[in-house]
């Protein structure tokens with residue numbers, strides 16, 4: 001296993017050090033402040049997540065998993081693109097509650113499952129999903145190598161994962177987003193994904209990077 005000296009490794013460590021600060025709620029929204037953060041994320045410009053869904057290229061019957069869904073806006077949008085099953089996993093109880101509220105009709109239909117859990121131990125069987133999406137969650141993952149192996153495990157052969165990242169520090173540059181993207185590419189290659197490709201999309205604050213890997 002290689003050790004990342006940039007991107008998610010250092011970003012993740014920083015996120016853990018910052019526990020208790022306002023910005024740490026973006027890595028794991030908690031309590032009343034976490035509820036506000038969820039509302040804030042849901043009300044933000046959806047361009048980054050919409051681009052992620054575009055890259056995901058969901059087929060009409062695909063089963064889709066989103067990791068780190070936050071308030072559940074993109075679970076809802078993913079469900080509108082397929083008649084298959086949509087599942088989400090997020091380690092924040094507050095985000096699970098908000099996403100369940102937002103998607104209650106689809107959950108009641110039996111077409112969506114929203115669960116509290118960790119990216120590094122996905123509570124789903126092998127080869128279950130056609131598509132896996134994650135938007136600005138990867139840099140918070142405490143064990144990105146284990147998470148990437150889990151994504152490979154739950155994807156069907158021929159399935160695809162899309163990870164979109166945009167560096168969020170106030171003074172972050174386009175290069176900071178690219179550095180996280182390079183880290184994602186390295187992790188996908190180590191987990192055995194093929195045809196790993198990086199795309200870039202200018203966004204109002206700074207560049208977003210999307211990495212696509214195929215199983």
Ligand SMILES: C[S@@+](CC[C@H](N)C(=O)[O-])C[C@H]1O[C@@H](n2cnc3c(N)ncnc32)[C@H](O)[C@@H]1O
Nearest residue numbers: 027028068069070090091092118119135137140
């Ligand atoms: C910055 S928010 C992004 C939310 C949403 N994807 C969006 O773009 O609006 C990051 C989300 O990832 C979740 N998260 C972070 N680390 C996680 C992990 N190891 N396993 C599961 N969820 C995680 C957080 O709880 C949070 O909801």
